[in-house]
Amino acid sequence: MSLPDYSGFKEIKVQLDSGVLVVTIDRATKRNTFIDALGADLKNVFEFADKDERVRVVILTAEDTAPAYCSGADISGGWSGLFAKDDDEEGELAHRDGGGQVSMVIYNCRKITIAAVNGHAAGVGVTALQLPFDLRFVWAGAKQSLPFIRRGIAPEAGSTYLLPRLIGHSRANSLLLTGGTYLPNSPLLENLYHEILPTREEVFPKALALAKELAVHASPKSVRYTKGLLQHGGESIEESHLLDSRAIRILAASPDAAEGAKSFFERRPPQFESKPSKDSWYPWWRSVDVKYRKTKL
Amino acid sequence: MSLPDYSGFKEIKVQLDSGVLVVTIDRATKRNTFIDALGADLKNVFEFADKDERVRVVILTAEDTAPAYCSGADISGGWSGLFAKDDDEEGELAHRDGGGQVSMVIYNCRKITIAAVNGHAAGVGVTALQLPFDLRFVWAGAKQSLPFIRRGIAPEAGSTYLLPRLIGHSRANSLLLTGGTYLPNSPLLENLYHEILPTREEVFPKALALAKELAVHASPKSVRYTKGLLQHGGESIEESHLLDSRAIRILAASPDAAEGAKSFFERRPPQFESKPSKDSWYPWWRSVDVKYRKTKL
Amino acid sequence: MSLPDYSGFKEIKVQLDSGVLVVTIDRATKRNTFIDALGADLKNVFEFADKDERVRVVILTAEDTAPAYCSGADISGGWSGLFAKDDDEEGELAHRDGGGQVSMVIYNCRKITIAAVNGHAAGVGVTALQLPFDLRFVWAGAKQSLPFIRRGIAPEAGSTYLLPRLIGHSRANSLLLTGGTYLPNSPLLENLYHEILPTREEVFPKALALAKELAVHASPKSVRYTKGLLQHGGESIEESHLLDSRAIRILAASPDAAEGAKSFFERRPPQFESKPSKDSWYPWWRSVDVKYRKTKL
CATH class of the missing domain: 3.90.226.10 (2-enoyl-CoA Hydratase; Chain A, domain 1)
Structure with missing residues (x-):
């Protein structure tokens, strides 16, 4: 882009x-x-x-x-x-x-x-x-x-x-x-x-x-998923569990999680990825199109 | 009445x-x-x-x-x-x-x-x-x-x-x-x-x-719509946008909105309509009938 | 058990x-x-x-x-x-x-x-x-x-x-x-x-x-129903009314309600039942099974 x-x-x-x-x-x-x-x-x-x-x-x-x-x-x-x-x-x-x-x-x-x-x-x-x-x-x-x-x-x-x-x-x-x-x-x-x-x-x-x-300190990918979970979370604790289990599984396998743990133990600022990786799952909610469609020509 | x-x-x-x-x-x-x-x-x-x-x-x-x-x-x-x-x-x-x-x-x-x-x-x-x-x-x-x-x-x-x-x-x-x-x-x-x-x-x-x-200062029509939006609002920001867009469009065209702006600039108490106008849209939510229907004669 | x-x-x-x-x-x-x-x-x-x-x-x-x-x-x-x-x-x-x-x-x-x-x-x-x-x-x-x-x-x-x-x-x-x-x-x-x-x-x-x-002072049955209503309540005041009407009717007819009122007037600690009675209605919500079913043998 x-x-x-x-x-x-x-x-x-x-x-x-x-x-x-x-x-x-x-x-x-x-x-x-x-x-x-x-x-x-x-x-x-x-x-x-x-x-x-x-x-x-x-x-x-x-x-x-x-x-x-x-x-x-x-x-x-x-x-x-x-x-x-x-x-x-x-x-x-x-x-x-x-x-x-x-x-x-x-x-x-x-x-x-x-x-x-x-x-x-x-x-x-x-x-x-x-x-x-x-x-x-x-x-x-x-x-x-x-x-x-x-x-x-x-x-x-x-x-x-x-x-x-x-x-x-x-x-x-x-x-x-x-x-x-x-x-x-x-x-x-x-x-x-x-x-x-x-x-x-x-x-x-x-x-x-x-x-x-x-x-510096917040992983962009974590921010994206956290906002997604807060805005489009489950409607029960069970639904929430299914969503956050999948989110944490995806994130834990990501370079940001490795860097998050490593930088924590090395007591230094993390270097998180900025480039959004292509996730097959995110966003998991339906987009709502609020545009008005004219009825007249 | x-x-x-x-x-x-x-x-x-x-x-x-x-x-x-x-x-x-x-x-x-x-x-x-x-x-x-x-x-x-x-x-x-x-x-x-x-x-x-x-x-x-x-x-x-x-x-x-x-x-x-x-x-x-x-x-x-x-x-x-x-x-x-x-x-x-x-x-x-x-x-x-x-x-x-x-x-x-x-x-x-x-x-x-x-x-x-x-x-x-x-x-x-x-x-x-x-x-x-x-x-x-x-x-x-x-x-x-x-x-x-x-x-x-x-x-x-x-x-x-x-x-x-x-x-x-x-x-x-x-x-x-x-x-x-x-x-x-x-x-x-x-x-x-x-x-x-x-x-x-x-x-x-x-x-x-x-x-x-x-x-004196609250428009009865505004109160009705505001309570309606608070009690029966959308379940996402997009749904809410569709509802409040329609509400504000209806109200902005009403005499109360004209009087609201006018009285504000003239620094005097407003004179809002008390008579509920017939709105084709309000209330927009389904009424729930909680009455029990007897099974026996 | x-x-x-x-x-x-x-x-x-x-x-x-x-x-x-x-x-x-x-x-x-x-x-x-x-x-x-x-x-x-x-x-x-x-x-x-x-x-x-x-x-x-x-x-x-x-x-x-x-x-x-x-x-x-x-x-x-x-x-x-x-x-x-x-x-x-x-x-x-x-x-x-x-x-x-x-x-x-x-x-x-x-x-x-x-x-x-x-x-x-x-x-x-x-x-x-x-x-x-x-x-x-x-x-x-x-x-x-x-x-x-x-x-x-x-x-x-x-x-x-x-x-x-x-x-x-x-x-x-x-x-x-x-x-x-x-x-x-x-x-x-x-x-x-x-x-x-x-x-x-x-x-x-x-x-x-x-x-x-x-x-001592909280009826186990009341606790069960109260938590149920808080966690799995209605999605409108009307739905809530239907649920809590039924809950209070069941509880009011229970020995715990009689003991609750009696002990209150006698100014003594209540003696509530511990044994869960079989309720035909509780729990009224669907259980969600979050277990993963393997696709492979």
């Missing part, structure tokens, strides 16, 4: 360093609002990262001087302004939520994904730009808000799937059915985050330090 | 004020024990609330001078005394748990539901009268107990479904398999509650203040 | 006292590493406990002077050394993970199971030897580590099923996708534990005290 070009984006800045792809939302003058062009950039960059062997960890962040990490959708034109005309021809069934498109690409990315939330976030800035990530770092002062019921719309971007899975229905109810604004240390939010940091400035460096460590 | 009459109840007091229906358990002299008549009143009042356009939020509470919020079933006659004779003719298959009947009506109510737990609670006082609600406020001194295994019976009222979903299996196990008594600030319980208050007297006013705010 | 003999084990010590079966890992000189022989002993002892009417609660623990509760698999021979030759003849499909075999037996045990984690734990020492238990007590100083991605293998022993169910996907991601080492009081771990104790020496006595209390 030819290497992707990370320079052509409009709404984000992208940098690849030591296996870590850093994606920075670049709309500070617009309070980092979510617009279609930002969604398109994010979809593309996470699709690139998914396939680029050089990338082992992806971080999404904002400038820590920006007014917000992401202040949600730009609804200055009202909600209906957010929907493309071509949906209308086919009716409501044709619509595919833009935040959800981004959520799915991030959630399905086979690399470790980290959101470094160094500012306030609302709406899609919480749902698509935080919930589908593997890990979330946050500034303790970053206000988080899911105000959908207060704006007359529905929670989007897969949030009613992701949020209860991440922190349970009790807190998901509290967040989505009050539509209130909460700080990360609130008992309603805290377990959403891997780490809560006292200042904005600490958020990205902390996330980057973990990312760089994992870029 | 003719307006329901909230005056004919025996075991509860009911008051409708500014869109908030306040239901108070009125059995203080009996420690607010759960009896069939209380169950019937609760089923009726939540069914009324579900359909009454004037009601936007329902609160269940007790008098804060009562010996308990609800001290569970009245088992002075033993457990077998709790089962109606007509079950016996058809055997165990015919039985429908009374607490569960209440749980289902509360859980399926399309309005925001809040339990204001201003006293101790045990058994069905925790299961049916707390778990199916969207939000729970509680007094820090209110002892909570799920003693089923210590009384030789099974946890009821959908609690083995609701409790793990709300706070995870680790804590559900701890609560149900020790049968112990815990205070709301216990790590085993705390995330069950939206807010824990130091005194009994603060519980109801706090719940009422949020209820009144949500009665 | 003839009583099982608890004296023939090699890697564990077993003691039955007042309804509590105490299983102590007896490999302190080997840092309590997990080897096939330990797995076999654990499978056997939990299978015995499941069927032995005298056993009401099982505790797994280690000597509190041991270097670890369980320091994981012994990988001094590399990962591939852990796989028996006979897997190889049939390929990866034939493999059944040893940790998972133990997890399933513990998870499916119909008695209350408690892990008393009085030392450090890593890998299978967390997954198989903690996650399938009903309750976990732990020493605050016991380091917990799930380093699979750092060793080039996959998380095993049903951990990708059990961990998210117990504490949610947010923390399961943090633990499994960083592969880091955490103390029990970390927000990433704390809700995994029923109780966290300041010293190693307090862990087992605390677990034993609860075990002895539950051996």
